[in-house]
Amino acid sequence: MSFIESLTAYQLDTLKEVGNIGSGNAATSLSTLLNRKVDMTVPAVRVVGFDEMMDLVGGPDKIIVSVYLRIQGEAPGNMFFVLSPPEAEVFVKEMTGIDNFNLENPPFDEMGLSALQELGNILAGSYLSALSDFIKVLLQPSVPLLHIDMAAAILTQGLMELSQESDYAIIIDTIINEEGNNSEPIKGHFFLLPDPESFPKIFDRLGVTS
């Protein structure tokens, strides 16, 4: 049995708090960046099979816009910021004023792509720095990588480390909502996927041994 199947309710709650701290900070950054009110839902900690994880974003071959970064340092792992293409288009329009940015037919506008990458960079960076302060471990983000492709093709890369040990992933998932937009509110998912060896370290620093 791997550690994933033996997590206690208290440990899962602690992970939820980890998500809360990180995404709260990211939501504040986003709010400042867009000069709008941004809401976030209480993070969920999900223990899911790989196929279930794809369902969280609409299915394995659903096209997603993702900013991926590898977390290096004392508690390594993977992080994804995931948007649907229409949501990403709204973000780009708001950030850059480019009105005709679309993610339907490549090649895509370079400036728009660069804005998305920067958005992911800012959000993931503020998420991680809050987290790093909270659990008192040094975490360094890699250069963020932007991908527009099928959900499973992108997200399975983040499951590779974990998959050597388990058929389940622990996902700390937060949804952010932008409020006050005239059209549909836009949503984004943060997926934090710590490597297996990072969990004991996180629990240890937070004083939750088992």
Add this chain to the structure above:
Amino acid sequence: MLTETKEIIKVGIADLKFAKSPEVLRTSGLGSCVGVVVYDLTMKIAGMSHVMLPNSSLSKRSDLNQLKYADTALPILIEHLLKEGARKYALKAKIAGGAQMFSFSSSNDMLRVGKRNEEAVKMMLEQYRIPLVSEDVGGSSGRTIEFSLDTGMLNIRTVNSGEKQI
């Protein structure tokens, strides 16, 4: 035109399924994973495996999921086909996937997993002397594949370069 409804059998991640004509086998969103189809067209029987990792020795646990690894999934795939009446000499294979989705300089070996999956799958097919008829591997795009037993064609869909059949 009469539209025949064909049942589509979905193969998940680290999963393995079998089909008989006129069923269609599909697996969605292959990135570094490799989709392997082994089939006997005359007997109208096929199996599809969604391989996630090359080698079960990578596993850190004993009760591992055998469908996840090339070296353990392919024997299950092939032996089940033979048990179901496929003839060994008639078996053929097609593969797709093994992309490298992320490209950044890192010592992390997991980034090369697509290539390693491809190599591991080919090695297993060679071991069983099953000819690899066609392949669509590598690159940096996700693929959704569908195998039709009626035609023996593997349909491959990508986000940016459309559809093709191999």
